[in-house]
Amino acid sequence: MRTYVLRRIALFVPTLVGASILIFVLMRLVPGDIAEILVYQTGSEASAVQKRQIQQIRRELGLDKPIVIQYVEWIAGAARGDFGYSYTQRRPVSDILKERFPRSMELAILTLLVATVWSVPLGVVSAVRQNTVLDYLARVLSLTGLSLPLFFTGALVLYALVRFFRWLPPLEFVALTENPSENLKQLIWPAVVQAYYISAPITRLTRSQMLEVIRQDYVRTARAKGLGERAVVYRHALRNSLLPVVTFIGWWGGRLLGGVVIMEVIFAVPGMGTALVQAVSYRDYPTVQAIILVMALVFLGINLLVDLLYAWLDPRIRYA
């Protein structure tokens, strides 16, 4: 187990470094000098003033140094929690992250919770009552979820909320610690929409796992010794089929981030996603770089955790 953990962590570091180089290089490919864009956007009159401003911004951003130095300075700053200054929001990028990160994480966790609570039982029912109306209904329901693009379901739900319930996107975000019920009112809809989207693969996997386990000898033994159906299904079959499901849900946890961006845009949640989209459109590159790096870190971190969890649960992995 130790060697597996060490090897897996050793893989994590170069990947993160690779991703950070990728992000950094991509941001340098942007057509036009960032300093020039910033100055022309503010639209001053004299070109001499503009030139001096451009020089000053270049110095502040460190753009006059060689690119390797720039990268090292950026990544060293990031490691200390210093991501530079956002020109459009006029505050340190780390402040933006501190404000937005918990919101997006809350939305992601809520989405996973809703998806699990809804799709695991659905998969179990679908398997236990295989080829009945209930099974078909569950499968059609989850397949539809997979075929409808996230932003379309989101738009439909938003339309229904606005039209029939006079729901309005909140003007100000309320933290969970401040007012839990107000907070949930804001986040539950985007969570439900994305949960519906990701529930299809989870339901399908739970169903196929259950179908496999239910045919095992030990399940037949459990039935043969006279256990009730409930005990057979929950204590023997479900527990043994959950392992891949748990890791699969964890794996989705990472991939969720892309969808969270879309959900935040639709439901006007002021999280990392909306901040990212806004920063891209204002060409606020320190912010874009920082948010993407944090997302990569979360994504890789979750993948690492899932792999370790899987190895811990299933000895075959770590000795492979």
Added chain:
Amino acid sequence: MDVDVRNFLRRQPLGAAGAVVVLALVVTAVAAPVLAPHGPKETGFAPYLPPSGDFPMGTDQVGRDVLSRVIWGARLSLYVGMASVLFGITLGSLWGAVTAYFGGATDMGSQRVVDSLMALPPIILALTLMAALGQTVNNVIVALTILLIPTAARTVRAVALGVMASPYMEAAEAAGSSHGRVILRHLIPNCLASYIVLVTTNVSYAIVVEASLSFIGAGAPPDEPSWGGMLTAGIQALETAPWMVFFPGLAISLAVFGLNLLGDAIRDVTDPRLRGGLG
């Protein structure tokens, strides 16, 4: 792949339904200039007209015919989807096959590059690429190509490693064939099945990502008839003009559904392990 059409219909009724939808999509895309009553960027009608005989899907915020834009959108979606999948999956498959063949440090290094590309959630990587490249339709194809390369490289590498272990590869090398000949004549033909599956299953994915990018305002320029971009404009006017959301959304859902059904069926037919299974 000498699959008899009638046999395919009988064995894969859902796949056949998907094929019909895909065919309709292709016809719409090809015949868009004939089918669409107006140009995709033609303005001049009253904005926010509800669906009627003249405008079956209504008009949008600057007075363009939504039906025409949905029809032209089929062309844009299919063009972006097919082009990026062909480039991305082909390049990625070649990359995977070649690095698996040479193995060692080449393979190790390439795997780390693939890891780094896959370290970002797909939409985020595409968004970053679009920010760097600038918003044009062809840059969307470039971004999607880069998105698809690592997936294909990883899948085909695994398949190629399996092929490498087979005796005929050893025989080819023992017979003195050059690297190029072994790769072209033996390795790549044996990876072809997974290549076909990757292509057919990823077109719908590419179309959804294109629409998602346009939706968050980072895809094709706003005046292009992208289904995703049309949805964004629709959300701005959700209460006054819900048809601006419904029709493009319906179009994309139908296209994705059809492509998924067809892709699944082709996968089942191509993969001998799944043949005859209940799925």
